Amino acid sequence: MKIVIIGGGAAGFFSAIQLAENHPAAQVTILERGRSVLEKVRISGGGRCNVTHACWDPRELTKFYPRGERELLGPFNKFACGDTMGWFEDRGVELKIEEDGRVFPVSDDSGTIIDCLWNTAKQNGVKVITRCRAEKFWRAENGQWQILANGETFAADRLVVTTGSNPAIWKQLKALGLEVIDPLPSLFAFNVPDKKLHALSGISLPWAQLRIEGNKLKAEGPLLITHKGLSGPAVLRISAWGARELAPMKYNFKLRVNWLARRQQDVDDDLRDLAVNVAKQQIGSHGQFDLPQRLWRYFLDRAGIKPETRWAELGKKPRLKLTEQLTNGSFQVNGKATNKDEFTTAGGVALREIDFKNFTCKKIPGLHLAGEVLDIDAITGGFNFQAAWTGGYLIGGR
Numbered sequence: 001m002k003i004v005i006i007g008g009g010a011a012g013f014f015s016a017i018q019l020a021e022n023h024p025a026a027q028v029t030i031l032e033r034g035r036s037v038l039e040k041v042r043i044s045g046g047g048r049c050n051v052t053h054a055c056w057d058p059r060e061l062t063k064f065y066p067r068g069e070r071e072l073l074g075p076f077n078k079f080a081c082g083d084t085m086g087w088f089e090d091r092g093v094e095l096k097i098e099e100d101g102r103v104f105p106v107s108d109d110s111g112t113i114i115d116c117l118w119n120t121a122k123q124n125g126v127k128v129i130t131r132c133r134a135e136k137f138w139r140a141e142n143g144q145w146q147i148l149a150n151g152e153t154f155a156a157d158r159l160v161v162t163t164g165s166n167p168a169i170w171k172q173l174k175a176l177g178l179e180v181i182d183p184l185p186s187l188f189a190f191n192v193p194d195k196k197l198h199a200l201s202g203i204s205l206p207w208a209q210l211r212i213e214g215n216k217l218k219a220e221g222p223l224l225i226t227h228k229g230l231s232g233p234a235v236l237r238i239s240a241w242g243a244r245e246l247a248p249m250k251y252n253f254k255l256r257v258n259w260l261a262r263r264q265q266d267v268d269d270d271l272r273d274l275a276v277n278v279a280k281q282q283i284g285s286h287g288q289f290d291l292p293q294r295l296w297r298y299f300l301d302r303a304g305i306k307p308e309t310r311w312a313e314l315g316k317k318p319r320l321k322l323t324e325q326l327t328n329g330s331f332q333v334n335g336k337a338t339n340k341d342e343f344t345t346a347g348g349v350a351l352r353e354i355d356f357k358n359f360t361c362k363k364i365p366g367l368h369l370a371g372e373v374l375d376i377d378a379i380t381g382g383f384n385f386q387a388a389w390t391g392g393y394l395i396g397g398r
Contacts, residue, residue: 001026004147004156006134006169008032010041011371011388012162013117018396019160020124028126029156031149033133038114040164044385045102049110052084052389053382054101064383066186066241068376071351072387075359079393081386091116102381134163137172145366157366160395162388164372165345173349173373177363181375183347186243187236188336190255192229196298197331201227203295209258210234213330217242220261225295228337230255233379239336240379243346251336257329259299260289268323271314279312289326299325344384348375359391368395 003019005012008030020028030037044050055061058076062069085095085103093116094106105112121128129149137147137159145159163169170180208223217238224232239246246253260267267289274288284307287296297307303321305314349369353362361367370391378384 001158002156003028003158003160004145004154005030005160005162006137006147007161007163007166007371007373008034008037008128008130009162009164009371009388010038010117010385011392012160013038013121014389014392015160015162015368015370015395016126016392017117017120017124018393019158020121020126020396022396024124028124029154030121030126030128031132031134031147031154032128032130035130037128037130038117041114041117041385042110044110045104047110048104048108049113050102050104050380050382050385051088051095051113052081052103052386054097054103055081061383061386064381065376065378065387066243067346068351068374068378068387071354071356072376072390075356075390075394079390081382083393084386084389087389088113088116091120100381134169138176139364139366143366158368159366160368160370161373162369162371162392165348166373169373170348173369176367178353178361179350181347181350183345184243184247185336185338185344186240186346186377187344187380188239188338189226189231190229190235190239190331190333191251191335191337192255192331193334194229194331196301197225197229198227200225200295200298203292204232205259205291207261208234209261210238211256212238212242212246213254213256215242215245217245223257223259226337229333230257230331231337237379240344240346240377246336251333253333255331255333257331258327259291259329260326262327264323264327267327268320271319271323275311275314275319279310281311283307283309283311283314299329302329344377345372346375346377348373351375356394358394358397360395370395 005016016028016030058080061076062072096106132149134149140146145156147154174180204224209220211218219234219238221234222232223234284297287293302325305318355362359368359370371388
């Protein structure tokens, strides 16, 4: 049996290894258009490779996927995060779980993961051809796949497509009759045209609540101020779940921020208590609510309160304005910012096209698809890789 895999990334290598191990007589070949393989693995996690996440319940795990939550439940019951960790550890890779649940190699070097995948593939006879772009592929009358790459035609009994976000491949899959959802950016930061906010770049809050005016989009989590606006897990989460709603807005909308993740009334009560308990103290002398003083003074400025004002002098109207800034601040978002090295898209082959028992195409026998070529994506934290490992594992099933 001949098997060709188009795409030398995480899903491609994992598929190849599983297929080669479970079908020793098969000839397994990876075609990679780039100069090197496993590039996303190399750059992931700042070069450390966020292998997976310490989430042991498949149902909980699916909640990290804006697209694919329902479809991945079955696959995750067969191969999930603990299985991934065991797979790498069985092959000599020491892993560690960080406080936020992300899993990395103890070496803090993505090369450790790349070497493991590369060496395991070679030990199982997988052939890897780089700088080999699949220009066209089709199913011949005899049922075999024909793949034209760099002027050479490769024949295959089974074809695995793990090319990630690749418009040229999506076009070919459309030509085969598959439905492809147009890709849109996911996981992006928000550009906020506020120079005073930009001056606070680097300040982070442990927990904040976000909502977008005019719809039901909301999220919560850590929040980071950047030199362009806002980022951090809370922003990335709302951008992922809102990918298809924010695009028609051209990423221009009003964002409401509860910086303290607390009820307005509770915050207002605390401000009134301060007016009594530290009446003679200047309001801007130090940050309240565990906020850095620079950020606290930013909120005072937005509320029109001078920092030298004493708490006893704080009237009701300015107090309510400050409460509003702290718990329901309004920010105009004008555009998005992405990390081009870890660019993630929402879109790809429609999930209704796939049989998730083994990631095969329902319409076309002998065609498998896994990874980001599908309309599956997740937030950061090792979840996109986990979907790739799981897809590859099931494609290579006995």
